Amino acid sequence: MNPGFPGPAKKRGPxxxxxxxxxxxxxxxxxxxxxxxxxxxxxxxxxxxxxxxSMDRIDNFAKPFPKFRRPVEVGYMSIDKNKxxxxxxxxxxxFNRISPTTTKMDLSxxxxxxxxxxxxxxxxxxxxxxWITQCPDAFMNGLKKHSNNDTLKRQSxxxxxxxxxxxxxxxxxxxxxxxxxxxxxxxxxKLPSGTAPTNEKTSLGDVPKERKIPKRLDCxxxxxxxxxxxxxxxxxxxxxxxxxxxxxxKYNGTIxxxxxxxxxxIKRKESATERDKRMCYWGxxxxxxxxxxxxxxxxxxxxxxxxSWKTLPANDKDSYCTVVRTRIGEHSIVxxxxxxxxxxxxxxxxxxxxxxxxxxxxxxxxxxxxRKLLKWWAQSFLVDIPKIVCGFRDDxxxxxxxxxxxxxxxxxxxxxxxxxxxxxxxxNLLEQFLSWAKTVMRKDSPRVTVVFxxxxxxxxxxxxxxxxxxxxxLPEWYYSENVSNSGDRTSAxxxxxxxxxxx
Numbered sequence: 001m002n003p004g005f006p007g008p009a010k011k012r013g014p015x016x017x018x019x020x021x022x023x024x025x026x027x028x029x030x031x032x033x034x035x036x037x038x039x040x041x042x043x044x045x046x047x048x049x050x051x052x053x054s055m056d057r058i059d060n061f062a063k064p065f066p067k068f069r070r071p072v073e074v075g076y077m078s079i080d081k082n083k084x085x086x087x088x089x090x091x092x093x094x095f096n097r098i099s100p101t102t103t104k105m106d107l108s109x110x111x112x113x114x115x116x117x118x119x120x121x122x123x124x125x126x127x128x129x130x131w132i133t134q135c136p137d138a139f140m141n142g143l144k145k146h147s148n149n150d151t152l153k154r155q156s157x158x159x160x161x162x163x164x165x166x167x168x169x170x171x172x173x174x175x176x177x178x179x180x181x182x183x184x185x186x187x188x189x190k191l192p193s194g195t196a197p198t199n200e201k202t203s204l205g206d207v208p209k210e211r212k213i214p215k216r217l218d219c220x221x222x223x224x225x226x227x228x229x230x231x232x233x234x235x236x237x238x239x240x241x242x243x244x245x246x247x248x249x250k251y252n253g254t255i256x257x258x259x260x261x262x263x264x265x266i267k268r269k270e271s272a273t274e275r276d277k278r279m280c281y282w283g284x285x286x287x288x289x290x291x292x293x294x295x296x297x298x299x300x301x302x303x304x305x306x307x308s309w310k311t312l313p314a315n316d317k318d319s320y321c322t323v324v325r326t327r328i329g330e331h332s333i334v335x336x337x338x339x340x341x342x343x344x345x346x347x348x349x350x351x352x353x354x355x356x357x358x359x360x361x362x363x364x365x366x367x368x369x370x371r372k373l374l375k376w377w378a379q380s381f382l383v384d385i386p387k388i389v390c391g392f393r394d395d396x397x398x399x400x401x402x403x404x405x406x407x408x409x410x411x412x413x414x415x416x417x418x419x420x421x422x423x424x425x426x427x428n429l430l431e432q433f434l435s436w437a438k439t440v441m442r443k444d445s446p447r448v449t450v451v452f453x454x455x456x457x458x459x460x461x462x463x464x465x466x467x468x469x470x471x472x473x474l475p476e477w478y479y480s481e482n483v484s485n486s487g488d489r490t491s492a493x494x495x496x497x498x499x500x501x502x503x
Contacts, residue, residue: 055458055461072324074325081315124473128334220252223253227337230246236374245261249446256473258472262455286356287314339353371421377423388407448467
């Protein structure tokens, strides 16, 4: 039995807040499963409490790194302030190469005129679903047949990252165009025979002319589809005891994750002080200082463009996202991830993540910063963003210095300090969670939703299955053309296995 999987379900405590207050608990005579009776007024099927995912022992995940395929960019999209998605790079921003000594950026500039995002305007995974319907060719590689256990050649779309096959002496991590594998916790690389590192760039539409691209694929040859942020929260759960909740639906063999708001997060937003809002704005304004539109001339120093910093309020309503494909263990994943900017350089080019943090004054500050690095590393590692630029600011929001962190070097800063965080534990947790999610999500129907919940006392991830729900993971327009009149598309294991060849 997988150590991350618990034994038989024990007697449960209070039900999740998703269950209506009038819901009563009942148990069947011939089953050890606990069911919840739905309110008689709604006459809906009772949600079923599934076997949870045990996380009470961190040693269950303290193993060598699982096999992880280097992420491949398969697409991109721009999302404007009206939440309209277009599969292009119109909203991608370029990195302003500002001298680390020329900082003193005031991150409060424009705060009084800043218009916050609508906290209720959560569109879920709809942008990804629209991208899928407009770019089905990104999934065509799933139709290829493979022999000799060879894997697909890495492709980088458009501005993709360059590839090197040289070891990093500080971490032991070697970058290749295929897999991250492990041996005794030191990460090594395995390249398919006859495959050399490549710098090839292809466009999203590069497919043989004789192949006709279908308007919609009946199967995406992908196990999981979601946003990067959801996977980051799962990875960091053992070290970051912040509650999270997500709804999941299985449709045509693919499981879709959508993040849900927790009660704690809703209360935090409602009780946010002026200081809290200002500090959130600081990160947005830092991105505003450090980036410019791709159509603008590259700015090496703001002084060269007029001698003053930007004075307008920052705008975070437009966004650019990359879409990547990767694999951890036996699970193929396609995820969307918002990208701050792109750096075009003669030596290297690639996406950059921008962050802010308090200047480190004490050992306690240093320890807190090391814990913060966990989420920074996880976010960038999952989508292969090579570096992070941090603006260290004081308590008044004035940036004092800039520092660049290479993503693959970050784990070295906590090496030997397992109490802080361990990257292998994080990846093993994600791999085992995805395996468990597959076992509990057996019903292939867009109308059956499983809600995963991580909250106090933070010893397990619970799962509730709803036959009919309001979570709207998949909107009807996405599946209506392919769903039968009954609304269900159940599939036998053999059929699903045949539809999803290893990629």
